[in-house]
Amino acid sequence: MDYNWKKLSQIELEKNYNPRESVANFSNYIEEYKNIGKKSREELPCILEVSYGHSPLQKVDIFGKKNLKKANVHIFIHGGYWRALDKSDHSQLAKPFVKEGILYFSVNHDLCPNVSLSKIVQQITNSIIWIYNNCEKYGGNPDKISISGHSAGAHLCAMMLSIDWSKFNVPTKIIKGVVLISGIYEPEIVLNLSVNEEIKLSKQEALRNTPTHPINNIQNILICVGGEEPKGWIEQTKLYAKKIVNKGNNLDFSILEKENHFSLMISFSNSNNTYVKKIIHMAKNI
Numbered sequence: 001m002d003y004n005w006k007k008l009s010q011i012e013l014e015k016n017y018n019p020r021e022s023v024a025n026f027s028n029y030i031e032e033y034k035n036i037g038k039k040s041r042e043e044l045p046c047i048l049e050v051s052y053g054h055s056p057l058q059k060v061d062i063f064g065k066k067n068l069k070k071a072n073v074h075i076f077i078h079g080g081y082w083r084a085l086d087k088s089d090h091s092q093l094a095k096p097f098v099k100e101g102i103l104y105f106s107v108n109h110d111l112c113p114n115v116s117l118s119k120i121v122q123q124i125t126n127s128i129i130w131i132y133n134n135c136e137k138y139g140g141n142p143d144k145i146s147i148s149g150h151s152a153g154a155h156l157c158a159m160m161l162s163i164d165w166s167k168f169n170v171p172t173k174i175i176k177g178v179v180l181i182s183g184i185y186e187p188e189i190v191l192n193l194s195v196n197e198e199i200k201l202s203k204q205e206a207l208r209n210t211p212t213h214p215i216n217n218i219q220n221i222l223i224c225v226g227g228e229e230p231k232g233w234i235e236q237t238k239l240y241a242k243k244i245v246n247k248g249n250n251l252d253f254s255i256l257e258k259e260n261h262f263s264l265m266i267s268f269s270n271s272n273n274t275y276v277k278k279i280i281h282m283a284k285n286i
Contacts, residue, residue: 003235005189016232017189019151019261029262030089036269037091044091044098047138052130057108058123060131061087063094064103068139071103072146074283075131079151079182081190082120083112083199090150092269096276102283103140105131109156113200117187117209124156125163132170146177146220146283150265154183158211158240161218176286177220179279181268182229182261185211185240211240213247220282221251224275226259233261252278 005013014021023029041048047062064071074097078090087106097104109123132142149157157178166172187206190196214221221244225237234255241253256275259267267273271280 003232003239005186005192005232005236008232010192012232013189013192014194016230017184017236018193018195019229019233020195022230022233023260023262026262029266030085033085033089033092033265036266037089040091040095040269041088044094046091046094052107052127053123055110057110058127059087059108060127061091061094061106062103062138063091063098063106064139065098065101068101068103070141070144071101071139072144072284072286073103073105073131073135073140073142075105075107075128075145075147077107077109077124077147077149077153077156079149079153080111081184081195081199082117082152082155082201083195090265093265095269096271096273096280097283099271100280100284102280103135103138105135113198117199117201117205121156121159121209124160125168128160128174129168129170132174143171143176144286145175146179146286147175148179148181148279149183150181151261152184154180155185155187155209155211158183158185159209161214161216162212164215173216173218175216175218177222177282178218179222179282180224180240182225182233182264183223183237183240184233186236189236213244214249217249219250220286221249222254222279222282223251224254224256224264226261226264227255227257228260228263 094104
């Protein structure tokens with residue numbers, strides 16, 4: 001199959017770009033997320049449901065050892081095609097960061113179709129500004145911020161790379177490193193999927209929120225995708241990676257064998273996972 005999603009049948013589109021259609025037992029993974037996420041919140045030192053905005057979902061969970069001082073900061077944005085899931089489903093991902101003395105923020109945002117995708121991008125922007133301005137209260141260093149996201153969360157992270165942060169009275173290079181995990185980088189594809197009955201994404205919104213290249217020449221960019229993901233999903237990841245490289249940015253691109261779209265969020269809770277070690281190394285050395 002050549003990579004040109006506009007030539008695919010509806011069945012092929014769903015298979016390649018709707019992760020819940022490509023993984024037969026995806027609901028089992030979601031259930032495991034919830035279970036291990038709950039256990040992680042019980043075991044890890046954390047402050048939950050801290051507001052960064054006005055709506056009930058504009059909150060962060062903060063994970064970190066007690067008495068941190070000037071710790072590097074990492075921010076995670078969850079997936080769910082902008083219309084599902086929650087930061088609490090991903091608390092397990094904080095474990096490797098807490099172990100290494102990194103202050104970890106897990107971010108929620110309002111969901112489609114209650115708000116537009118543009119509004120979600122604005123909320124994530126606001127969350128990063130809030131974390132920059134407030135992380136020192138929790139032992140963090142605002143000059144050492146990295147971010148990551150999975151699926152739609154990776155898309156939101158990619159959008160953060162093309163923002164002119166100087167407009168918000170924060171440093172232009174507020175983000176020192178980024179990890180994009182199995183992201184969706186061509187939102188226009190979603191217009192042709194059954195899931196858009198829930199998202200209600202318009203073409204105007206899709207095009208407005210298509211990630212371009214990083215404008216601030218970020219040196220620490222990791223992009224990964226599961227080796228068991230559909231070809232179309234892998235190819236659009238490669239195309240976005242190529243877009244970044246063509247604009248003069250360095251990046252580390254990996255296809256993670258034996259991982260599907262959902263298994264990644266379980267594997268990445270393991271400090272001994274090879275790719276997690278790479279993420280931690282980046283987050284500690286920005």
